[in-house]
Amino acid sequence: MAEGAERKPLLEMVQADGTDGNCVTFVLHDEDHTLGNSLRYMIMKNSEVEFCGYSITHPSESKINFRIQTRGGLLAIEPFRRGLTELVDVCQHVLSKFEASIKEYRAQREEEMD
């Protein structure tokens, strides 16, 4: 992975020696349970994933180790990318539904006022 030396890296990939790309620990800098747990849920929902879990290395370090193991030789980066994309889709749907409900509530309120 290419990391800019001048800039703090955002994402690192760590692989044990002798393993293929299907067992990878992603190091997500400046993240915690907020992204860790929701992303873990999305990735666990993928049936090609054998294992997915994360840990916070130390309370005073702001990074998480995010582990993905896949089945059938699939590269671990694929479910990682897919999980992120799906989480964006989920959020976008939640956002549109939420804003629609708020709008509806406001309209209903105005009707009552009249």
Place this chain on the structure above:
Amino acid sequence: MVKTKPVPYASAVKGEEKAGAVSRDGEAGPCSGACAVASTLVAASRARGGERGMAARGGVEEMRSRVVLGEFGVRNVHTTDFPGNYPGYDDAWDQAEFEKNFRVDVIRMDESTLEFDMVGIDAAIANAFRRILLAEVPTMAVEKVFVYNNTSIVQDEILAHRLGLVPIRADPRLFEYKNQGDEEGTEIDTLQFQLKIKCSRNPCAVKESSDPNELYINHRVYSKHITWVPLGNQADLFPDADLRPVHDDILIAQLRPGQEIDVLMHCVKGIGKDHAKFSPVATASYRLLPDITLLQPIEGEAAETLKKCFSPGVIEIQNIKGKKVARVANARMDTFSREIFRHDDLKNFVRLARVRDHYIFSVESTGVLPPDVLVSEAIKVLIGKCRRFLDELDSNHMD
């Protein structure tokens, strides 16, 4: 492993022992324990051929959809609906299915509070929204205080801390984060406020009076005394903006004649993770929707006792053919006092549970932004987090 055979359902789950646990190996992940339990229950439900549609009580469906509050503990706490955990269920992610089941209902909303139901989402994501509301939605707050004169009894650093906690009504979306190392603030990242006040004797006061309100002028310093000092072109940028503290009546200090406070404040954009003063909410929390089931009819005096075990409005007593019969009227009102478990004659006839995917959110804004805007912003923050990593993946692959 979780023991999933509560007393009241025992008779319904005949042959569970014979069905036996079919613990499968090779099931990596944090829920391998739950998998084994799930298999047991599936086998058990097959054994009784889904009799009387009991799936909702004690079966796999209960495990998947309810968090059950037993007398000595809470069961089915963790999410287990992952692919491979339950035979006969397709638990792989399905966006269309999610969109079909997902729902948001606004219960009530005013300028500072919002209560809404979010149904059909997992705890991991609902909790992410809550956490972001508390700690990652940006607001503006006083970060630097330049003390030109402070002869009050409040020490400089205490005064600075108190000023920092005053919520400022300024839309943080209109500002940028201040770069680290920048000494001077500019109009795009800093708001300047001034607090200049001096206490004096009231010449018109009655001689015998002992009331400080009458004796002194300006002896109480309130947040309303804070005034905005535009930087650069801010006066043109925000011509109608009423940039001031949210509340006018926050007491900052008390003075006596001759004492004065003269400070200049720099207000910057920040997030609650860095300092609680940036948190945009007073509270942001959720609870799961209560679900109370009476497992058999409860009549007469027992019905009255049952009613008293729950919060007002939860249990209602109907009069059917001259008999008092208890009915669950509105489980949502319940606070789960668990009083029912002190009644040995009743506790086995009631199931206390919570609906796993029904979140009752309650968001109370500090007044900086309306609560509905805060929730929208929180969702956008989570999208932003994902996008940041997706962009990083894309740029790294190109190298």
